[in-house]
Amino acid sequence: MSSTMSTSIIATSASQGLNSGSRWHRWDPHIHAPGTLWNNQFKGSDAWDEYLTKLEQAHPVIKAIGATDYYILDSYEQMCAHKRQGRLPACDLIFPNIEMRLTTGTIEGRHVNIHLLVCPDDQNHIADLRRFLARLTFNAYGEVLTCRDDDFIKLGRMSDSSLAERAALEKGAEQFKVEFDMLRKEYEASDWAKKNILIAVAGSETDGTSGVRDGSSTTLRQEIEKFAHVIFASSPAQRNFWAGDGKASESELWQRYDGPKPCMHGCDAHDPSKVGVPDGDRYSWIKGQVAFDTLRQACIDPKGRAFVGPQRPISATPSLAIASLDIKGANWAKSPRVEFNPGLVAIIGARGSGKSALAEMTALGCDAIPEHQSDDSFLRRAKALLAGVSATLTWESGESVERQPRDGQSQGADSYPRARYLSQKFVDDLCAAVRVTDGLLEEIQRVIFEAHPLSDRDGTSSFDELLDLRVTVFRESRLREEAALERV
Numbered sequence: 001m002s003s004t005m006s007t008s009i010i011a012t013s014a015s016q017g018l019n020s021g022s023r024w025h026r027w028d029p030h031i032h033a034p035g036t037l038w039n040n041q042f043k044g045s046d047a048w049d050e051y052l053t054k055l056e057q058a059h060p061v062i063k064a065i066g067a068t069d070y071y072i073l074d075s076y077e078q079m080c081a082h083k084r085q086g087r088l089p090a091c092d093l094i095f096p097n098i099e100m101r102l103t104t105g106t107i108e109g110r111h112v113n114i115h116l117l118v119c120p121d122d123q124n125h126i127a128d129l130r131r132f133l134a135r136l137t138f139n140a141y142g143e144v145l146t147c148r149d150d151d152f153i154k155l156g157r158m159s160d161s162s163l164a165e166r167a168a169l170e171k172g173a174e175q176f177k178v179e180f181d182m183l184r185k186e187y188e189a190s191d192w193a194k195k196n197i198l199i200a201v202a203g204s205e206t207d208g209t210s211g212v213r214d215g216s217s218t219t220l221r222q223e224i225e226k227f228a229h230v231i232f233a234s235s236p237a238q239r240n241f242w243a244g245d246g247k248a249s250e251s252e253l254w255q256r257y258d259g260p261k262p263c264m265h266g267c268d269a270h271d272p273s274k275v276g277v278p279d280g281d282r283y284s285w286i287k288g289q290v291a292f293d294t295l296r297q298a299c300i301d302p303k304g305r306a307f308v309g310p311q312r313p314i315s316a317t318p319s320l321a322i323a324s325l326d327i328k329g330a331n332w333a334k335s336p337r338v339e340f341n342p343g344l345v346a347i348i349g350a351r352g353s354g355k356s357a358l359a360e361m362t363a364l365g366c367d368a369i370p371e372h373q374s375d376d377s378f379l380r381r382a383k384a385l386l387a388g389v390s391a392t393l394t395w396e397s398g399e400s401v402e403r404q405p406r407d408g409q410s411q412g413a414d415s416y417p418r419a420r421y422l423s424q425k426f427v428d429d430l431c432a433a434v435r436v437t438d439g440l441l442e443e444i445q446r447v448i449f450e451a452h453p454l455s456d457r458d459g460t461s462s463f464d465e466l467l468d469l470r471v472t473v474f475r476e477s478r479l480r481e482e483a484a485l486e487r488v
Contacts, residue, residue: 062091064290098116107214262298314342316396324394
């Protein structure tokens with residue numbers, strides 16, 4: 001790769017947009033809003049402003065919100081309207097969460113709550129969702145009523161004709177219960193629903209499947225949990241169970257429930273004090289881009305993509321993971337800042353796309369440039385373009401170091417390599433060797449030495465020192481035996 005080639009490719013990367021890959025972000029998939037249909041504790045003319053401010057000030061930052069209400073979309077539509085007006089700037093995704101009650105009862109005398117998590121990507125998703133909900137029916141007072149606002153009002157007034165419209169809506173929705181078999185049948189019959197809706201079910205005893213303990217309902221409970229894609233649960237025991245690390249193995253989960261399922265937890269706020277504050281700081285973390293597709297991915301890979309806890313999972317020791325690289329003073333670098341993922345990172349690009357340039361500038365910041373560089377090295381071939389150029393490397397721990405190229409030499413004895421850089425030329429030479437070369441042998445010895453814990457290295461700093469220390473006793477024994485043979 002020539003220096004001019006690296007210039008053009010790094011510019012191309014900027015035009016396509018760079019990102020650091022999959023990261024853990026906080027989601028709140030279950031949160032009510034002012035005006036929620038039941039148990040609305042958001043009072044006052046400034047209820048929405050107070051509510052949005054609490055969401056904006058939540059820590060950790062909430063990147064995705066499941067706007068929740070019972071059967072209706074009012075909260076979701078209002079939250080989206082506020083988002084368009086500039087509120088919730090840090091939130092990248094708002095999606096509808098339709099909460100409904102099944103006819104299935106729990107030991108607490110309540111009903112199992114089931115949720116429809118709806119993808120908002122299609123601009124017609126609201127109309128399509130309302131059309132799907134209208135296919136769910138409830139029989140009462142000799143009428144077949146649908147899951148729609150006007151039928152809720154009608155149902156509410158059937159039980160109390162004196163109710164005003166809003167009160168009748170609340171009363172009717174409270175009476176409306178959904179048969180599980182009907183919901184499953186309509187879902188399976190709708191291509192739109194299967195493509196755009198994920199089913200979540202509460203896992204608690206009060207209003208979830210854990211409360212379905214009647215022996216005759218055991219099969220129904222299993223069918224509900226099998227139908228669900230997501231379990232709303234936060235206890236370690238439930239999370240372990242649905243990951244296949246509890247009483248049931250992963251293979252048993254596949255046999256009984258169609259596989260492991262991600263557990264998620266929201267604040268379920270009905271009043272200002274609970275907004276963005278789930279019980280026990282049990283935050284939901286989803287790994288990946290903040291998009292509904294990422295939630296789908298979490299359903300496929302629950303262990304790797306979903307987590308509930310006070311902190312996001314740590315994939316690497318902060319002092320050993322690179323956070324970012326800043327290339328300063330290089331007008332040829334159109335993307336002078338590159339952020340790295342704390343997990344596995346791959347640099348992918350066409351031939352001559354700047355991969356070696358990025359790799360060597362990163363190695364420079366790690367003090368990992370070998371003392372004797374190959375003539376094919378980017379730092380050698382681009383020497384004319386590197387005057388005044390420096391690489392600033394920032395680690396996840398917050399520490400930053402700045403380094404400049406030194407005519408193809410390492411940083412000196414005072415610099416300790418914080419990474420191991422194996423250039424493409426070095427790897428090619430190792431792979432092309434027909435016998436064990438010195439370079440390959442040294443690399444094997446390095447790997448063996450670093451595989452030993454510090455406590456087993458006996459104060460040595462290299463493979464040769466450790467080898468010499470370990471074989472000393474045998475060498476001395478051999479010398480004694482040789483001396484004995486000479487005396488004989």
